[in-house]
Amino acid sequence: MRYLPHTDEDIRTMFDTIGVSDFEGLFRTVPESCRYDKEMKLPPPKTEWDLNSYMAEIKSMMKITPEHAVLVGAGRYQHHIPSTIPAIMSRSELITAYTPYQPEMAQGTLQGLYEYQTLTARLLGVDVANASMYDGASALAEALLMGIRIGRKKKRVAVSKAIHPHYRAVVDTYFAPTEYEIVELAVAEDGRTDLSSLSAEDGFAAVALQSPNFFGVIEDMEKSAEAIHAADSLFIAAFSEPLAFGLVKSPGSCGADIVCGEGQSLGIPVSFGGPGLGMFGCRDKFVRNLPGRLVGETRDLEGKRGYVLTLSTREQHIRREKATSNICSNQGICTLTAAMYMASLGGTGIRKLAKLNFDKAEYLKAGLQQAGATLCHDAPTFNEFAVRFDSDFKPVQKSLMEQGIAAGLNLSGFYDDMDNCYLFCVTETASKDVLDTVIKEVKK
Known part of the structure; x- marks a missing residue:
């Protein structure tokens, strides 16, 4: 949503309506001792296009961008949102x-x-x-x-x-x-x-x-x-x-x-x-x-x-x-x-979406096992699961990140007995190509 600033006339009309003469009048009920009387250390104003460029620069610093495939869940899940x-x-x-x-x-x-x-x-x-x-x-x-x-x-x-x-x-x-x-x-x-x-x-x-x-x-x-x-x-x-x-x-x-x-x-x-x-x-x-x-x-x-x-x-x-x-x-x-x-998906849509999440997660789970990973638990899972790697997974994780795939959450920071265990999540947003890439990198 674009920001449309108030004109001087808009501001004067609002002041007249509430009965003050200037901005200072808005704060007359605040005691002087409670006010900040120093200069605000703010950067100089930017034009709209300069501001857009600045925000784009900040966006480029993000570790994970909207273009990344995310195979990390743990309470926050990437799902397709109907327009x-x-x-x-x-x-x-x-x-x-x-x-x-x-x-x-x-x-x-x-x-x-x-x-x-x-x-x-x-x-x-x-x-x-x-x-x-x-x-x-x-x-x-x-x-x-x-x-x-x-x-x-x-x-x-x-x-x-x-x-x-x-x-x-x-x-x-x-x-x-x-x-x-x-x-x-x-x-x-x-x-x-x-x-x-x-x-x-x-x-x-x-x-x-x-x-x-x-x-x-x-x-x-x-x-x-x-x-x-x-x-x-x-x-x-x-x-x-x-x-x-x-x-x-x-x-x-x-x-x-x-x-x-x-x-x-x-x-x-x-x-x-x-x-x-x-x-x-x-x-x-x-x-x-x-x-x-x-x-x-x-x-x-x-x-x-x-x-x-x-x-x-x-x-x-x-x-x-x-x-x-x-x-x-x-x-x-x-x-x-x-x-x-x-209401948009209805009962049938939610069932189909849940089945798609389950099937894709099972595909990655089976592929990682074939690549040498071991399941941490053998009970049924939904769209995420934990696996243990015999070797350090961090280099593989870094390589996947360079390919635009954020994969696996290190569980050792949450549970002391889960060293080199990672939690993977697969939703409908992950393509087969992405899942195959993860399996291929683990096999190397």
Whole structure:
């Protein structure tokens, strides 16, 4: 979008309207002692073409450009975004929409959020979904706090080590100032969470797993639900790749009580790591403990269908100490984008896309094994997987980068016992030529 500066006449009209004579008048309520009175160290202004050249120069310094093929996932995924999505989202009534506190003025936004809730509930297999959270990591932390609210006197939660390390770090931050205890569950050799310790432990308000987990491994959700419920705990299912549910059973249908995760894959670009979309749903009986906000459908005095915020127990609505969530920001624009994406693909499209991701990842997995790599885990995976190399992979990684392919995430920085192990991710954006190039370089 081009920047169109205000004319002197525009500025004078605005000053006259608000009753000030100059820019200084805008800051008259700020005490002199609180103002910055030094010269701003800013570079001289640039012409529009000079600025474009400068930005192009900065772009050329990027390690990974839009022209690179990216075979790295770990919570952020490269997916094709239909051109209809940015075209519709660029409409002013959608791109500027935020929290619709005045329903009579925001029926379009509210209906869009209502449709998002419906589509999300179907995708995740839950009874009810909220109108989004900040991101997947904070959604998990909020889910665990929700579990503690439901568990009442229980002060402990269990979290799988196969959950994304960044998600676990956010959970640690949330829980650090509280009295609640976090217990980590080990990862078995097949890449799935080891739940054998649950029978010997008690007092867990909730147990959280991720599927597909950080290694791309699909957890046995139905058996996990049985074990967790047998321990008298709530089952929280997290995720970072929602497109997997086009191919594998949804967490809710497998027995999860609360489902939460990252929705970036649903039409939202990677954008240097943000923004994301926190998706969140649960069983109907837990709805009054749900964080965030809900959009409900109702009828007005004339019998016409309308949409309103309901059961929104954020700190703006009630006393701070009674709020179920103190996150002030929801991802309104990202939520509407995800709704458009899910509606555009439909159930059939999501299934086909998930199958394409799975098939391409399996092709690379088999090729790397034939080239000498060893799978770190033998459980089924979705569109990413971890392999171990006998020799140093870094020179190969550097060679691939020079060919425009960013491949593999070194896992040793996240897990001490995974030296020379790399996480690969394949989505529909990776061509067969790219995958064959990676396999060829590993064989050398």
